[in-house]
Amino acid sequence: MRSPEGQLRFRNYLKKEWRRAGEPSAQKIADRARKADPKWDYNPSPTTVRNALNDRMPLPTWDYLRSIIIGLGGDHVEAKKIWDEAGSTDSSFGEQGYEGRPILELTAGTSAQDALDELKQKLGEQERRHQKLEEELNEKRDELTEVNKRLEELKAKNAENYQSQQLLIAQLEGERKALQQVIQELMVSIHNAPLARTALLKNTIETAFRFVELNWRWARDLEEDLNKLKVARNQ
Incomplete structure (x- = not known):
């Protein structure tokens, strides 16, 4: 951060x-x-x-x-x-960090229901992104398995053209390192995804409670106004 x-x-x-x-x-x-x-x-x-x-x-x-x-x-x-x-490497997740601050702010011009709908949309996007990362990770793991298999076969085989085989081995070693790096990054992203989802769920709940509180206050104010009107009529 x-x-x-x-x-x-x-x-x-x-x-x-x-x-x-x-x-x-x-x-x-x-x-x-x-x-x-x-x-x-x-x-x-x-x-x-x-x-x-x-x-x-x-x-x-x-x-x-x-x-x-x-x-x-x-x-x-x-x-x-x-x-x-401007600073060190960014380590926040999603659209906000998870420092306990709200992702959405209810203001006079914001509908609580719209805020809830938007949070639900964000949760869906997080789920789809997480699924996409899982699929990509499995794909890269399969590629790495294939590269490792070919690499071991080449190392075990006594080929006549030694120099050509060494070049191919070096190329496969490079591919293996690149795939290992991609897999590591994907695993970090997948590990972090639940944290971002937890933050979104927390803010969804907070927004829902805020929505209920606003409706309750509105109903209470309306009841007080009606009581005042009745008293005024009786006088």
């Missing part, structure tokens, strides 16, 4: 890009990002965009910030350099 100073430095850059783009709405930025790269897994929601520009909220991960920069018509390569200079 970047330091508060690093987050502030990058957020100032992000706000500068937002003003340069004419201060578009969060919905417009999200739509532009999705249109620019519809197959990208980290296209932001309007809430993610609002949080990225909100000084009270932690910044999302670089994958989401990259999409936001693209949605603003900015240079994501330049933004990545500024992001790297």
Whole structure:
């Protein structure tokens, strides 16, 4: 997680890009990002965009910030350099870290039901992403098994063209190392996915309770108004 100073430095850059783009709405930025790269897994929601520009909220991960920069018509390569200079390696998950801060903020203009629907959508996206990682991991493990098999066969075989075999062995060794690295990264991502899902579930529950609390307060205020009206009529 970047330091508060690093987050502030990058957020100032992000706000500068937002003003340069004419201060578009969060919905417009999200739509532009999705249109620019519809197959990208980290296209932001309007809430993610609002949080990225909100000084009270932690910044999302670089994958989401990259999409936001693209949605603003900015240079994501330049933004990545500024992001790297802003602090240490990012270790947060999902669209927020899991520091106990809410993923969605209920404001006067936000419908609680819309917030719940958006959280449910995010949970679905997390599930699909996790399944995709599992499939890719199994695929890479199968590839690694095949590479290991071919490598052992070549090492055990006394081929006449020794130099050619050594080159092929070196190539397979390189492929094996690359696959091992990919598998390691996938296993880390799969390990982290439940943590992100837990954070989303927690915020879904908190938002639901908030929704109930708002409805209860509204009903109580309505009852008080009706009682006052009755008293006024009786007088």
